[in-house]
Every structure is written in C-alpha cells, then in structure tokens.
Amino acid sequence: LEARLLVPAVRLLLASCWLLALLPPPAEPVCPEPCDCQQQQHLLCTNRGLRAVPKALEPHDILTYSLGGNFIANISAFDFHRLGMLQRLDLQYNRIRTLHPKAFERLGRLEELYLGNNLLAALTPGTLRPLAKLRILYVNANEIGYLSAASFAGLSSLVKLRLDGNALGSLGDATFAGLTNLLYLHLEANRIRWLSRNAFAGLGKLRFLDLSGNQQSSLRHPDTFRPLQLLSTLLLSGNNIQQLGKGLFQHLNSLAKLSLSGNRLDWLAPDAFAGLAALKELHLEGNLLSQLPPHLLQPLRNLEVLDLSHNRLLGFRPDAFVHLHKLRELSLQENALVTVSGDLFASSPSLYRLELDGNPWSCDCRLRGLKRWLGSWHSQGRLLTVFVQCRQPLALAGKYLDYLEDVQLLPPANGTSCSEELASPSPDYRGNSSFSPLAEKLSSLPSLSPMVASQNMVASVQEGGNQGIDSSLTTTGPSLLLSTRPLSPDPAWPRRAGKHYLVSSVSGTPPLVTDPCDFNKLFLYNLSVEAVSTNAVTVRWGVRPHRSPRLLGPVRFRILFDRFGAAVKFQRFVYIPEWSEPVATLQELHPDTPYLVCVEGVMGGRVCPVAPRDHCAGLVTLPKEGSGAASAVAGGARSLDQQLLTLVLLAVNALLLFLALAAWASRLVRKKVLGCRRRKAASPVHVRQMYSTRRPLRSMGTGVSADFSGFQSHRPPRSAVCALSEADLIEFPCERFMDSSAGGNSSARRLEDNLLQRFAD
Template sequence: MGALRWVRLMVLPRVLWGSVPLFFLLLPAAESICPEPCDCQQHQHLLCTNRGLRSVPKAAEPQDVLTYSLGGNFIANISAFDFHRLAGLQRLDLQYNRIRSLHPKAFERLDRLEELYLGNNLLPALAPGTLSALAKLRILYVNANEIVRLSAASFSGLSSLVKLRLDGNELGSLSDSTFSGLPNLLYLHLESNRIRWLSRGAFNGLAKLRFLDLSGNQQSSIRHPDIFGPLRSLHTLLLASNSLQQLTGGLFQHLPGLAKLSLSGNRLAHLAPDAFTGLGSLKELRLEGNLLSHLPAALLEPLSSLEALDLSRNALTALHPATFGRLGRLRELSLRDNALTTLPGELFASSPALYRLELEGNAWSCDCRLSGLKHWLGAWHSQGRLLTVFVQCRLPPALAGKYLDYLQDAQLLPPQDGGSCHHGASPSAASPPPSVEGLDSNSSGAGLPRGPPGPPPSASTARLLGAPESAAAPPRAAVEAASPTPPLPGRPAASGRAPPSAAWPRRAGNPRSAPAAGVPPLVSDPCDFNKLFLCNLSVEAVGSTSVTVRWAVRPHRSPRLLGPARFRLLFDRFGAAVKFQRFVYLPERGEPAATLRELRPDTPYLVCVEGILGGRVCPVAPRDHCAGLVTLPEGGAAAAGGSRGPDQQLLTLVLLAVNALLLFAALAAWASRLLRKKVLGRRRRKAAPVHVRQLYSTRRPLRSMGTGVSNDFSGFQSHRPPRGAACALSEADLIEFPCERFMDSGGGGGGRHGDDHLLQRFAD
C-alpha cells in the first residue's frame, strides 16, 4: 500500500455491540513519506536541499525513493543507519555540507546507487571499503575536500565507474595502481591539487580513459617517459598551470589517439626535438604562457593532423622557415605577445588551411625583411582565405604605429642594423603558394585554384550544394558580395566578415581586377553563403524534450567555397533577454538536419541555423533562417493527460458540449411548459360552464306553451308547436317566458288572482 497504513479498530464497549454491525472497518490513512522539512516529487524524489539540516532525516516509507538530495546543509557525519532503508536509491547528493566522517558501512545497502556526490565537504580521506558495495556506481564526485592520499583500496569494487572527480583536494602524490580497480573509467579530474610526484604505474588499469586533467598542480618534471603508457585511449590531456620546466623526449609516444594537449602556463624554456613524437592524431596544442625563445625546426613534424596551435605569451624571437612546413591542416595559429621582429615570407606557405593568424603584440621592424610576409598576406587576403592580421610597426620610428598591409614596398627600407634582405620578396612568396601534394584545395579548406583555369569544386562540395561539379558560375551579385573591403587603419574588421584586402588597395583609376574567365568565383563570406544557399528551415517531430530541425541547401550554380561548409544551430527560449546562449556545431559533410534534446516541456523556443565558412560565422542569423516552436507537455501528446492532467482543449470542448446540452434542455423545458399552458387553456375553455345568457338567448325562436299546461316549469320544456304570439322583451332579460302568462285574460280564469299566483311561484 506504499504510504497507506491500516488503522486498527478500537474495541467498542459491550453496550454498543448490539447496535454496531458486525464487520471490520479498515480505514486507510495517508502518511507522507517526506520528512517534515523536505519536499517530495511523485514519492520517488526527496528534496532536502538548503534546509539547514544538521543530520540526515528519516523517510517514513523509503522503498521507492530513487533520488535523495541533501546538498547545502550542515551535516557533519554520516552514520551507518542514515541510508540503510533506501535500498532502491539511485542518486545521492551530499554536496556543500560539512561532512568530516563517513561510516564504513554508510553505503553498504545501496547496491543500486549510480551517482554519488560528496563534493565540497571536509573529508580528510576515503577509508578502504567505504565504497566497495557500490557495484553499479557510475559517477563519483569527491572534489573540493581535504583528501591527502589515496590508495587502490579507496576505489575497490567500483568496476562500473565512468567519471571520477578528485579535483580541489590536498593530494601530493599518486602511488602505483591507485586507479587499477576502475577498468571502465572514462573521465578523471585531478586538477587543483598539490601533486608533485607521479609514480610510474599511477595510471595502470585505465585502458579506456579518454580525459585526464592534471592542470593546476606543482609538478616540475615528469620523470618516467612511460607514465602515460597505459592510457592508449586518451583523447584529452591537460597539464596546464604546473611548474614543468622540461619534457622528456617521447613522453607522449604511447598516446596515438590524443587529440588535445595543453601545456600552457608552465616554465618550459626548451623543448626536445622529439617531444611530440607519436602524436599523429593531435589536433590542438596549447603552449601559451611559457618561456620558449625558439622552436626546433623538426619539433612539429610529427603533428600532421594539427589544426590549432597557440604559442602566444612566450619569448620567441625568431622562427625557422620550415617550422610549420608539415602542418598542412593548420587552421589557427597564435604568435601574439612574443618578441618577434621579423618573419620569413615562406613561413606559412605550406599551411593552405590557415585562416586565423594572430601576430599582434610583437616588436615588428617594418623593413625589407617583412616584404615577403606582406606579399603573402596581401595575396591571401585578396582571396578571402585569411582573417584580418594586425602587424603594427614599431621600428623604424618613421613607420611606428602603422600597419604593414597599408605600406608600400618602397617604404620597406633595409634594416638599420645592416642586416640583409634575404627574407625579401621572392617569386614563390609574391604569388599564392600551391597546395600541398595530396590535399585537395577545397577539402583542406583553402579554396586555392591550381593555376589560371581553376579546378572544379570537390565532390563533397558539389554534394553539399546539390549541384553538379561542372555547374557554371553564380551571378555577379554573389561575386560582389564576396569581395572583401579593407577596414580603416587602426580599426579591426568586424568578426565574421570578409577580411580586408591588401592586394586590392582603393586607388583612383585602379579598379579591382575581375576574376579570370571560366574560374568560378570564391564565396568566402558566411553571410553570403547563408543568403544564397540556406533555405527551407523547418521543425519536425516536436516532442516534450526534443525536436528535429531540418533545412535545405539551395541547388545553386557551383561557386568555389572557402573550405568545406559546416552548420551550427542556435536555440534558446523565446523572449530571452540574451539570445542564443546555446548552440550546436554540426560535423562537416553531415546531413542538413539535427535533433535538439534536453529541452523543457511546454516551452516556446526559437531555432536558427547558420552556415560556417572558412571557420567564420555570420554574426546575426537572417529571419528566414529561424523558426519558432513550442514543445509538447511532459510525457508527449499521448500521455499529456496522464502526467499533467487532462488535455485543456479536450476539456474545453467537453465543457462547451455540456453547456450546449444544458441550454437545449432549458429551452425544451420552456417550450414544453408553454405548450402545456396552451393545451390546458383549451381544455379549460371547453369544460367551463356556459353563461345563462348563452343558454337562453333572445335570438333563439320562442317556444309557446299552450293554454292547457300545468302551472309548473315543465311547461317551459314542451316541444309542442307554438300556439300564441310571443311578446317582445329586451335583451337584458335573462329568461324568456310566454307573454300570455303576463297578460290580463279576458276570461273568468284570469284577473288579479292569477298574477299573484305567478309572482308567488317566482318568489319561491
């Protein structure tokens, strides 16, 4: 019966047994399973958050409780009996309390528990065996406590654990096989501790681990080159904000699947040439905030898949021309806030996918050694393949504060220190560099034509646009829309727009050159892509927490795109003050559709789609690329009546129908009453007594009474024919009588005596 308890029947006095029926009355009394200061939801979720509790309250009927939230209280101890009746508990939240001790048997009966949150407490340790009964536990938060050391026994029995947070503790070291009992662990957070030493076998048993965060610790070096050897599946490794001064060669050689490596905020002054050996799948490398003054020429050669490289806030003074020679997929490069004064013009020639380059914050010397870089920037800007790059001159004093792309070649004089101009312009630097062998210009994101005719778009781009590869060029409007416009000196260009063109200065009599005949124009502005190609945004399969969004790419004449086009969805609650706090990026070459999940039921949303071209998006989505929707009530359309009450529309229709029936019944009753009145009126008129005047009308022929009739009223009813003449009476008389009764007779039988006799009869 759940929370229903049966009330026992009290014994009645003997005097009442004769008058009380002989049967037992079982009266159910509802007793809430909620402790007094807590709230309950569907008798399965106990919410006791921020109630000022100093101990764990007791639930009356805890068999069906799935979630127990006790966060934000003042609980200091967890005893062995606080949760011993909650055998079906799946989620337990004890965060933000003052817990200092956990009884070793506190969780021994919670064999169904899947999530345990113990973060932001005062736990000094995890006693061995405390968590051993939690065989189904998948998420464990023990962050922001005071744990000093861990052992393998601390996590014994947690074979199903997927995510473990130990950040924000006082850990100073990790011993061998600390996590060996966690074979299914995927995410491990160890940041913001005091770890200075890692044992060689600290990560043994973590063959499936994908995310490891060791940032914010105090490691000065990693001594053992095989320390990350067991992490064959690692995808992300964060070693930022430590005190690392050097990296052992081949330290990451056993991480073939690593995609992101962060070494920022350390004290690295030198990197071995083989420091990144084995990282062929690495896509993002962060080295900002170190003390690097130079990079070995072969340092980045193993990183053939690298897409983003951050070298900002170092002490780099120069770069070898072949530093980025093997980075054919490099898209983002930051060299800002270094000590660079010049760069060779061919430094970026082997990176055809590069579109974001940050060079500001350096002490640039604008002399002839930068002419090669200036020509390369102008050529790539003219094709819309590069965002605005700010190279502000510091030397010579005559050019201080000016930007390199607005200077003329004649202004780039030889260096004042007597150096040569060997980094000057060259034929290869002045013209756009060819694509790297084996990489298609469109698939790599460059969109660079190979020679004057220009290649047709790649098959993937043709499929994306829905047009054949041999389609003709789009209208001139698309070409003009894609043409970049230089900004004012000293003012950065708007993000998301086409960068300025240094190769096309605005001069009188020197118009921009038109594209060569037969070469499809290059569409580089994502706003133009949205305007020309995106269409038919629609929402389908709207549910209570999810919705499917579809759109189409207009089959247009095939232009050349600045790399493969991607899409992102922006969605937020309709009417939000700050729009589009949430967005989803979709993979390249994916189907133009996506399913948004984890929405709120019965809530209006606004969904927009934007195209991403060359890594840039249009700042504001056009109105015709947005759609509104309202999610269904919780449980969907079919179960809306069961989980959130009856359907409001159906209830309204039922009420209207009932009102119509009542109105019809009232009208029928009124009509029936009116008809009944009419029928009864007719019957009453038929059955009512007729007036004497109508019975004896003066208009009827008079009946005479003969002379020989008796002296009673029977004579007036005679049907014999009249014998005498009738006397005329007025119509006011009620009864007609023969006139001979009132006349003086000439015979002996008349006279006064006869009159008195008649008067006497009527007087009676």
C-alpha cells in the same frame, strides 16, 4: 415475494459500500516533513536546513535522494540502510566530515554518488566497496590529502571520477588500479608535486586526464603515461613544469589534445612530442620559450591548432611549420617577433586563422615576402584578417603591413640584405612586448549614440578603415562615422588618396585587377554619410581613377546595411548600376535607430568573401518630429476611447440584466395565473397534491396502495388507463397501483435514494 427479497439485498449492498468507505486507504510512501516527493520515487530534500538525514516511512521504491545544500555533518550506518532500490544519491554542499564504513552497505544498486564540496579528510578503505554498480563518483572540493589503492576497491563499473579541489600532494603506485572501466579522471587544483611511475596503472580505457593547476615541476619518466594507450585529452596547464625531456608522450598514440600552457617551460627536447601522430591541438601559450628546437613539430602531422602566444619567441626557422599540412589555427601573438620569412606559413594550405599582433614588427624589406603572401591569401578569401602593426622604423610606426607599398619597405638600419628575407631576430630587442594593436584599435571605436560628428571625423575614416591610417593625415585612431546632419567630404581626399596606390616595385607594368577584394582595397575610399533623416540616409564614397592599376571589365557597387548589433549581419543590400555616381540613398529606415552601412565592389558577378570592414560607417537616424506631442495626443485619444467603450459595455450589461429580470417576472406571473385556473378546474385535489411534479415522490408502500384503492372505489373502472379528470396533468396505468411488486420496487429505490443522500451529506 421478489419485492420483499429485494429490499434486504439493497440494504446489504449499501451497508457494504458504507463499510468500504470507512476503511483507510492503502499505505503509500510518506515523505519526511521538510521534503518533497515526486512520483513516489524521487525524494527531494535540497536546501531545507537539515542537520541530519531524515527518515522516510515507506522508502522501498525510492530511486533518487537529493540532500544537497544542507548542514549534515555525519553519515551513520542506518541513514540509508532501508533504501535498497536507490540509484542516485546527492550529498553535495553539506558539512560532512565522516562517513561510517557501513553507510553504503545496502546500496548495491547505486549508480551515482555525489559527495563534492564537503569536509571529508579521507576515504576510509572499504567504505565504497559495496557500490559495485557505481558509475559516477564526485569527491571534489573536499580536504582529502591521501589516497591508497584500497580507497576505490570494488568500483569496477566506475566511469567518471572527480577528485579535483582537494589537498592531494602525490599519487602512489596503482592508486586507481581497480578502476578498469574509468573514462574521465579529474585531478586538477590539487597540490600534486610527485607522480609515481605506476600511478596510472590499470587505467587502460581512460580517455580524459586533467592534472592542471598542480605543483609539478617536471615530468621525470616516460613510463608514467605508458598505461594510457587510449587517452585523448591530457591537460597539464598551470603547473611549474620547466623542461620537457625526451619521449615523455611517446606511448600516447591516441592523444588528440595536449595543453602545457601557463607553465615555466624554457626548454624543449627536440623529440619531446615524439609519438603524438594523432595530436590535433597543442597549447604552449604563457611559457618562457625563446625558440623552438629544429624538427620539434615534425611528428605532429595531424596538428590543427597550435598556440604559441605570450612567450618570448624571437624567430623561426624557415621550415618550422613545413610538416603541418593540416594546420588551421596558429597563434603567435604577444611574442618578440621582429620579422619572419614570407614562406613560413605557405606549407599550411588549411590555415585560416593567424594571429600575429602584439609583436615588435620591423616593417622593412624583410617583410616583403610575408606581405605578398598575406595579400595573396586575403584576395582568395582563405585567411581571416591578420594584424601586423609596425613598431619600427619610426616613420611607419603604428601602420599596418598590408596597407604599405613595397617601396616603403626599406632596408633595415643594421645593413641586412633585403634579398635574404630571413627571419632573424633583432639584436636591439631587450624584452617582451606588451603592446597590443588590437586592444588599441578596439578601444578607439566610439559607441553608437545619437550625436553629431564633426567635420574632422571624416578624415579619420579613410580607405585604410580598421587597418592602416597615414600618420601624415591624422593622429587619431580609426572610428565609425556617426552623423545626424549633412557632412561634406574633405577636399584633400583626392590628393591624399594618391599615396595609397599599391603598385608593384618589381615590374613596371601596372597590375591587372580581377579580384573584388583587390578592387575594394585599391579603388574604394572614404565612405561618408551626407544626409540623415528619420527614415532615409544618403551615403557617398570615393573611387580612384582606374588608369593604374588596370581593371578588367565593368564594376558595380553594392551597399550593405543593417541595424547595428544584429545577430546576422547584412541581410539587406542594394545594387548600384555600373559606373554610376558613387552615391546612394537608403530609404524605409526606422527612426531613432543605429545602422551600419558598408560599400563593396562587384566584379563579374563576384563579391569579396571577406567582410568589407574597411569601407563602413555608422549612423543613427533622427527621431520623428513632434513625436512627444503626437504620442501624448495619441495616448489621450486611447484613454478617451477606453472610457467610452467601458460606458457602452456597462449600458449593454444593464439592459441585458433588465431584460432577464423582466422575462423571469413575466414567467412567474404566468405560472401563478395558470395555477389558479387549474386549481379551480381540478376536482380530485388530493391526488394532484400527492403526485405533483413540484415535490419529491413519497415512499410507495402499502399505504399508497390503500389510498389508491379508496380513490378508485367511486369511479368507474378502466382497463388500460386510470384517468382522473380532464384537468389532471398525469395519467397513471391501473396496473402501476394494483401491482404489489411495483410498489415494492419503488419502495426499494426510495430507500436506496435516502441512504445515498445520507452518505452524500
């Protein structure tokens, strides 16, 4: 009875599974045909050539929708009305000309909207009002020419707004009044000529304002920036501003960066920067300034970066920078400076970058104070390299100030007293200078290539290095020494080197040198390459007699070398014993490789913190001899080895395949022989055939029971096991064939297997 009930239950279960398999899967969000979906929440339709917004079948859970880079011209009221969960919408780089006033009516959860680089001519009031949670809005690079206070109504959560690259001509009152949480406002690259007095009303939290690249000619009223109490960056570069009046920025107490570069400023009010106590960066480069009013920079006590380059400055008062105690970077390049006071920069102890190149410097006695100050700060490692290249007098033209002796700084031709050392402008100056010694210096450096340098190149690498080169010695600029053969030093070096002693012109006692930077400058000269091979190089340098100036204690040398162009310079160096010969051989180099080698002095275990750029040479090691033939032989050997290895592998594979076939054949023959022997010994053959393990079991129905009943009738009964014969491989319990329930269960299992096999097919 149990077996009869089990069979219909199994059939019912299989039928239920079959019906479930035929049912369609649950509905999922379907992407439009040209788009891609990611995690069923991000719809990507970027750069697909679309001319209209595609429709998603089940878009309820979409969070981001990217449609950039297509040809969409209009946005209708129904394009996004089913995307209630949308948080980010990208419509950049299309051809959108019109936005329906109700296009974003259902997007109450939208946080980012990108409409940049389209053809929008206006923002219709009320279009953006439903976007109460919008935080980022890009409307840049469109054709918007007018904004009203209603254009951004309802966007109280907006943090960043980009309106740059439009056609705005003016900003009226309270244009951004509703944007109470705005932090970043971009208005650059428009046509703004006029700013209303209350244009920025309501922007009390604004941190960044960019008005560069517009057409403003003046800033009229101080109240224009009054609401911006927390503003930290104000960019006004690239306008046509000609003057700065009194107290224009007096309300910007938090301003840290102010840029007025690229304007036409020729006059500044003495208190133009009043109230900017927190200012750290001031950019005034690229204007028409010829002088700075007294006390102009006095309020800027926290200033760290000041850029006055590319102006027409003729000079400075001695106290021009006296209040800038935190100044770190000062750029005065490309002006009309002829001379400055020696104490001009002494009040800025944090100064480490000073740019003075590109000025028509007159190297006379008025620059002695500047020279002493530069030498003192260089020796302490507090200042980067400063290029002060002489323009006048003609005898010193092209030389650098820090490599001149005090006795060479003669009184000027106009009779000015040297004791004054005032920063007075030259009366002969008639215009700005476009001469740049830094550009000339860099252009004179040759590129590293495997070439042979001539004997005359040694004379161009003097103790002046990248600084000053005596015009009486050579007319060429400084260059790196490139050599692949032995070079001998110029025999005139000892005689010429005598001109470069830096002896004080005030005191007759020779100075005592204790600083390694001074030692490098005063005693080292002419680093040259004498021998270059594939993996070694010999370098030699000169050391002047140390009778004057005097040295304190012994001195060692250190050779620094590294591959040319390495990201981190001089990770390898070699120490030379005290007072040994000024020659060293570097080994274990790579062949056919460019290297940069420098030498410096070590005094009392200390080295100069400034890189030894004055005593360096470049070289290229030789390639290996016969490298071409050796590489060809090595290549042939590698090719032969590969062919031999291939043949060996093929032979091994063939042997393994042969062994596998032999094993299979022997196994097959053995099975055949054993099968014949067993068939001869087995008497009930029909039982072996019915229950052979080589065939699938048949259905255990009523017919099976009948067969077994007939089979057991001519054999003696057994209680536990029905043994067929000694040759039978399988013994069956009697109860297995006599129990009807077991037959029923086996029949049910066979039916289930048949159904599963059917569905699997």
